[in-house]
Amino acid sequence: MKNIVAGNWKSNKLLHEAMELMNEVKSGLSDTLSTEVIIAPPAPYLSVMTGQAGETLQVASQQCSATGSGAFTGEFTSAMLASCNINWVIIGHSERRQGYGETNDAVRDKLYAALDSGLHVLLCCGESLEVRESGAHFDWVQNQLSHALEGLSNEAMDGVVVAYEPIWAIGTGKTASSQQAQEMHAFIRTWLTNRFDQATAQACRILYGGSCKPSNADELFAQPDVNGGLIGGASLKAADFLAIVAAAEKH
Numbered sequence: 094m095k096n097i098v099a100g101n102w103k104s105n106k107l108l109h110e111a112m113e114l115m116n117e118v119k120s121g122l123s124d125t126l127s128t129e130v131i132i133a134p135p136a137p138y139l140s141v142m143t144g145q146a147g148e149t150l151q152v153a154s155q156q157c158s159a160t161g162s163g164a165f166t167g168e169f170t171s172a173m174l175a176s177c178n179i180n181w182v183i184i185g186h187s188e189r190r191q192g193y194g195e196t197n198d199a200v201r202d203k204l205y206a207a208l209d210s211g212l213h214v215l216l217c218c219g220e221s222l223e224v225r226e227s228g229a230h231f232d233w234v235q236n237q238l239s240h241a242l243e244g245l246s247n248e249a250m251d252g253v254v255v256a257y258e259p260i261w262a263i264g265t266g267k268t269a270s271s272q273q274a275q276e277m278h279a280f281i282r283t284w285l286t287n288r289f290d291q292a293t294a295q296a297c298r299i300l301y302g303g304s305c306k307p308s309n310a311d312e313l314f315a316q317p318d319v320n321g322g323l324i325g326g327a328s329l330k331a332a333d334f335l336a337i338v339a340a341a342e343k344h
Protein backbone atom coordinates (compact mmCIF):
# COMPACT_ATOMS: atom_id res chain seq x y z
CA MET A 94 0.00 0.00 0.00
CA LYS A 95 1.39 3.40 -0.98
CA ASN A 96 1.72 6.19 1.53
CA ILE A 97 0.04 9.49 0.68
CA VAL A 98 1.26 13.00 1.38
CA ALA A 99 -1.39 15.61 0.61
CA GLY A 100 -0.95 19.37 0.92
CA ASN A 101 -3.98 21.43 1.88
CA TRP A 102 -3.22 24.97 0.73
CA LYS A 103 -6.50 26.31 2.20
CA SER A 104 -7.21 29.94 1.17
CA ASN A 105 -3.60 30.85 0.46
CA LYS A 106 -1.66 32.06 -2.58
CA LEU A 107 -2.58 34.11 -5.62
CA LEU A 108 -2.55 32.28 -8.93
CA HIS A 109 1.02 33.16 -9.89
CA GLU A 110 2.26 32.17 -6.41
CA ALA A 111 0.33 28.92 -6.53
CA MET A 112 1.77 28.06 -9.94
CA GLU A 113 5.25 28.80 -8.67
CA LEU A 114 4.74 26.57 -5.63
CA MET A 115 3.30 23.77 -7.75
CA ASN A 116 6.24 23.95 -10.15
CA GLU A 117 8.74 23.88 -7.30
CA VAL A 118 7.04 20.84 -5.78
CA LYS A 119 6.75 19.13 -9.14
CA SER A 120 10.41 19.62 -10.01
CA GLY A 121 11.44 18.20 -6.62
CA LEU A 122 9.58 14.91 -7.12
CA SER A 123 11.36 11.94 -8.65
CA ASP A 124 9.60 9.83 -11.30
CA THR A 125 10.11 6.71 -9.22
CA LEU A 126 8.26 7.82 -6.09
CA SER A 127 6.35 5.17 -4.21
CA THR A 128 4.38 7.81 -2.28
CA GLU A 129 1.26 9.37 -3.81
CA VAL A 130 1.63 13.14 -3.68
CA ILE A 131 -1.43 15.37 -3.82
CA ILE A 132 -1.92 19.13 -3.61
CA ALA A 133 -5.22 20.85 -2.83
CA PRO A 134 -5.01 24.42 -4.12
CA PRO A 135 -7.82 26.99 -3.88
CA ALA A 136 -10.78 26.08 -6.11
CA PRO A 137 -10.34 28.80 -8.77
CA TYR A 138 -6.97 27.30 -9.77
CA LEU A 139 -7.96 23.64 -9.90
CA SER A 140 -8.51 23.31 -13.61
CA VAL A 141 -5.41 25.14 -14.74
CA MET A 142 -3.25 23.36 -12.18
CA THR A 143 -4.54 19.90 -13.06
CA GLY A 144 -3.58 20.54 -16.66
CA GLN A 145 -0.01 21.26 -15.64
CA ALA A 146 0.57 19.03 -12.63
CA GLY A 147 2.09 16.18 -14.65
CA GLU A 148 2.21 12.50 -13.82
CA THR A 149 3.65 12.43 -10.31
CA LEU A 150 1.54 15.15 -8.74
CA GLN A 151 -2.20 14.80 -8.24
CA VAL A 152 -4.66 17.59 -7.56
CA ALA A 153 -7.51 17.63 -5.02
CA SER A 154 -10.39 19.97 -4.37
CA GLN A 155 -10.70 21.18 -0.76
CA GLN A 156 -14.41 20.38 -0.83
CA CYS A 157 -17.44 19.76 -3.08
CA SER A 158 -21.18 20.25 -2.76
CA ALA A 159 -23.58 17.67 -1.39
CA THR A 160 -26.04 18.29 -4.21
CA GLY A 161 -26.18 17.60 -7.92
CA SER A 162 -26.37 20.43 -10.45
CA GLY A 163 -29.12 23.01 -10.16
CA ALA A 164 -30.00 26.28 -8.49
CA PHE A 165 -27.26 26.23 -5.83
CA THR A 166 -25.43 29.53 -6.18
CA GLY A 167 -21.76 29.34 -5.37
CA GLU A 168 -21.60 25.57 -5.03
CA PHE A 169 -19.69 23.23 -7.32
CA THR A 170 -20.49 19.57 -7.72
CA SER A 171 -18.27 16.52 -7.64
CA ALA A 172 -19.36 15.74 -11.21
CA MET A 173 -18.00 19.15 -12.25
CA LEU A 174 -14.69 18.33 -10.58
CA ALA A 175 -14.57 14.97 -12.35
CA SER A 176 -15.28 16.69 -15.67
CA CYS A 177 -12.17 18.85 -15.05
CA ASN A 178 -10.08 15.70 -14.39
CA ILE A 179 -9.83 16.42 -10.67
CA ASN A 180 -9.63 12.98 -9.07
CA TRP A 181 -9.53 13.80 -5.36
CA VAL A 182 -11.61 15.78 -2.90
CA ILE A 183 -11.13 16.57 0.80
CA ILE A 184 -14.39 16.11 2.69
CA GLY A 185 -15.23 16.95 6.29
CA HIS A 186 -12.24 19.14 7.12
CA SER A 187 -12.70 20.59 10.61
CA GLU A 188 -12.51 24.14 9.25
CA ARG A 189 -15.55 23.40 7.09
CA ARG A 190 -17.37 21.62 9.89
CA GLN A 191 -16.70 24.46 12.34
CA GLY A 192 -16.80 27.52 10.10
CA TYR A 193 -19.36 26.55 7.46
CA GLY A 194 -21.82 24.43 9.39
CA GLU A 195 -20.92 21.13 7.73
CA THR A 196 -22.79 18.51 9.72
CA ASN A 197 -22.10 14.78 9.80
CA ASP A 198 -25.07 14.33 7.45
CA ALA A 199 -23.65 16.86 4.97
CA VAL A 200 -20.28 15.10 5.13
CA ARG A 201 -21.96 11.77 4.32
CA ASP A 202 -23.92 13.31 1.41
CA LYS A 203 -20.77 14.89 0.01
CA LEU A 204 -18.86 11.62 0.34
CA TYR A 205 -21.58 9.71 -1.52
CA ALA A 206 -21.78 12.38 -4.22
CA ALA A 207 -18.00 12.34 -4.68
CA LEU A 208 -17.75 8.54 -4.86
CA ASP A 209 -20.67 8.44 -7.33
CA SER A 210 -18.70 10.83 -9.55
CA GLY A 211 -15.67 8.54 -9.40
CA LEU A 212 -13.59 10.80 -7.15
CA HIS A 213 -11.30 9.58 -4.39
CA VAL A 214 -12.14 11.05 -1.01
CA LEU A 215 -9.84 12.25 1.76
CA LEU A 216 -12.31 11.99 4.64
CA CYS A 217 -11.29 14.07 7.66
CA CYS A 218 -12.19 13.32 11.26
CA GLY A 219 -10.83 14.47 14.58
CA GLU A 220 -11.73 15.81 17.99
CA SER A 221 -11.42 19.21 19.66
CA LEU A 222 -9.22 19.80 22.70
CA GLU A 223 -12.32 19.85 24.89
CA VAL A 224 -13.41 16.43 23.66
CA ARG A 225 -9.90 14.98 24.09
CA GLU A 226 -9.62 16.34 27.61
CA SER A 227 -12.99 14.81 28.49
CA GLY A 228 -11.68 11.42 27.32
CA ALA A 229 -14.39 11.03 24.65
CA HIS A 230 -12.07 11.28 21.61
CA PHE A 231 -12.45 7.66 20.47
CA ASP A 232 -16.26 7.87 20.65
CA TRP A 233 -16.17 11.20 18.83
CA VAL A 234 -14.10 9.91 15.92
CA GLN A 235 -16.12 6.69 15.73
CA ASN A 236 -19.31 8.73 15.56
CA GLN A 237 -17.94 10.93 12.76
CA LEU A 238 -16.81 7.91 10.75
CA SER A 239 -19.94 5.85 11.26
CA HIS A 240 -22.06 8.79 10.07
CA ALA A 241 -19.88 9.55 7.06
CA LEU A 242 -19.62 5.92 5.96
CA GLU A 243 -23.20 4.92 6.80
CA GLY A 244 -24.47 2.29 4.36
CA LEU A 245 -21.28 2.29 2.28
CA SER A 246 -20.22 -1.00 0.67
CA ASN A 247 -16.82 -2.61 1.16
CA GLU A 248 -16.04 -2.06 -2.53
CA ALA A 249 -16.81 1.67 -2.30
CA MET A 250 -14.22 1.99 0.48
CA ASP A 251 -11.57 1.60 -2.25
CA GLY A 252 -12.21 5.25 -2.96
CA VAL A 253 -11.86 6.46 0.63
CA VAL A 254 -8.75 7.57 2.53
CA VAL A 255 -9.26 8.58 6.16
CA ALA A 256 -7.38 11.58 7.59
CA TYR A 257 -7.23 11.79 11.38
CA GLU A 258 -6.76 15.44 12.24
CA PRO A 259 -7.08 16.36 15.92
CA ILE A 260 -8.39 19.92 15.85
CA TRP A 261 -6.11 20.94 18.73
CA ALA A 262 -3.12 20.13 16.52
CA ILE A 263 -4.24 21.95 13.36
CA GLY A 264 -2.31 25.14 12.71
CA THR A 265 -1.32 25.33 16.38
CA GLY A 266 2.20 23.96 16.16
CA LYS A 267 1.06 21.36 18.71
CA THR A 268 1.47 17.96 17.04
CA ALA A 269 -0.10 14.81 18.40
CA SER A 270 2.72 12.62 19.67
CA SER A 271 3.49 9.63 17.50
CA GLN A 272 1.97 7.45 20.26
CA GLN A 273 -1.25 9.49 20.30
CA ALA A 274 -1.46 9.30 16.51
CA GLN A 275 -0.77 5.55 16.40
CA GLU A 276 -3.29 4.88 19.17
CA MET A 277 -6.09 6.66 17.28
CA HIS A 278 -5.06 5.23 13.89
CA ALA A 279 -5.09 1.69 15.33
CA PHE A 280 -8.51 2.41 16.83
CA ILE A 281 -9.78 3.59 13.43
CA ARG A 282 -8.37 0.52 11.68
CA THR A 283 -10.03 -1.80 14.19
CA TRP A 284 -13.28 0.07 13.77
CA LEU A 285 -12.99 -0.28 9.97
CA THR A 286 -12.34 -4.02 10.40
CA ASN A 287 -15.53 -4.41 12.42
CA ARG A 288 -17.58 -2.15 10.17
CA PHE A 289 -16.30 -3.59 6.84
CA ASP A 290 -13.82 -6.47 6.93
CA GLN A 291 -10.15 -7.04 7.57
CA ALA A 292 -9.02 -6.75 3.95
CA THR A 293 -10.88 -3.46 3.52
CA ALA A 294 -9.47 -2.06 6.75
CA GLN A 295 -5.91 -3.12 5.90
CA ALA A 296 -6.15 -1.55 2.44
CA CYS A 297 -7.47 1.78 3.73
CA ARG A 298 -4.85 4.50 4.04
CA ILE A 299 -5.13 6.46 7.31
CA LEU A 300 -3.30 9.81 7.20
CA TYR A 301 -2.31 11.98 10.12
CA GLY A 302 -2.85 15.76 9.97
CA GLY A 303 -2.06 18.50 12.46
CA SER A 304 1.19 20.49 12.54
CA CYS A 305 3.04 17.75 10.66
CA LYS A 306 6.38 19.16 9.54
CA PRO A 307 9.82 17.97 8.41
CA SER A 308 11.02 17.60 12.01
CA ASN A 309 8.24 15.22 13.12
CA ALA A 310 7.08 13.55 9.87
CA ASP A 311 9.58 10.70 10.06
CA GLU A 312 8.52 9.63 13.54
CA LEU A 313 4.82 9.93 12.72
CA PHE A 314 5.14 7.97 9.46
CA ALA A 315 7.15 5.26 11.23
CA GLN A 316 4.02 4.25 13.14
CA PRO A 317 2.48 1.07 11.73
CA ASP A 318 -1.00 2.53 11.18
CA VAL A 319 0.08 5.95 9.88
CA ASN A 320 0.10 5.83 6.08
CA GLY A 321 1.15 9.39 5.37
CA GLY A 322 -0.06 12.87 6.16
CA LEU A 323 -2.45 15.67 5.33
CA ILE A 324 -0.31 18.78 5.59
CA GLY A 325 -1.51 22.36 6.03
CA GLY A 326 1.03 25.07 6.88
CA ALA A 327 4.11 23.07 5.88
CA SER A 328 2.66 22.43 2.41
CA LEU A 329 3.01 26.13 1.58
CA LYS A 330 6.80 25.87 1.39
CA ALA A 331 8.07 23.53 -1.32
CA ALA A 332 11.21 22.55 0.62
CA ASP A 333 9.21 21.59 3.73
CA PHE A 334 6.59 19.70 1.75
CA LEU A 335 9.24 17.82 -0.21
CA ALA A 336 11.03 16.92 3.03
CA ILE A 337 7.75 15.44 4.32
CA VAL A 338 7.37 13.47 1.07
CA ALA A 339 10.94 12.21 1.57
CA ALA A 340 10.01 11.07 5.10
CA ALA A 341 6.99 9.16 3.71
CA GLU A 342 9.25 7.48 1.15
CA LYS A 343 11.29 5.91 3.94
CA HIS A 344 8.37 3.96 5.37
Ligand code: PEP
Pocket residue numbers: 101258262263264265266302303304305323324325326327
Ligand atom coordinates in the same frame (compact mmCIF):
# COMPACT_ATOMS: atom_id res chain seq x y z
C1 PEP B 1 -4.94 20.83 8.00
O1 PEP B 1 -5.60 21.85 8.15
O2 PEP B 1 -5.39 19.89 7.31
C2 PEP B 1 -3.65 20.74 8.66
C3 PEP B 1 -3.15 19.55 8.90
O3 PEP B 1 -3.04 21.95 9.01
P1 PEP B 1 -1.62 22.15 9.71
O4 PEP B 1 -0.65 21.18 9.09
O5 PEP B 1 -1.26 23.57 9.41
O6 PEP B 1 -1.81 21.89 11.16
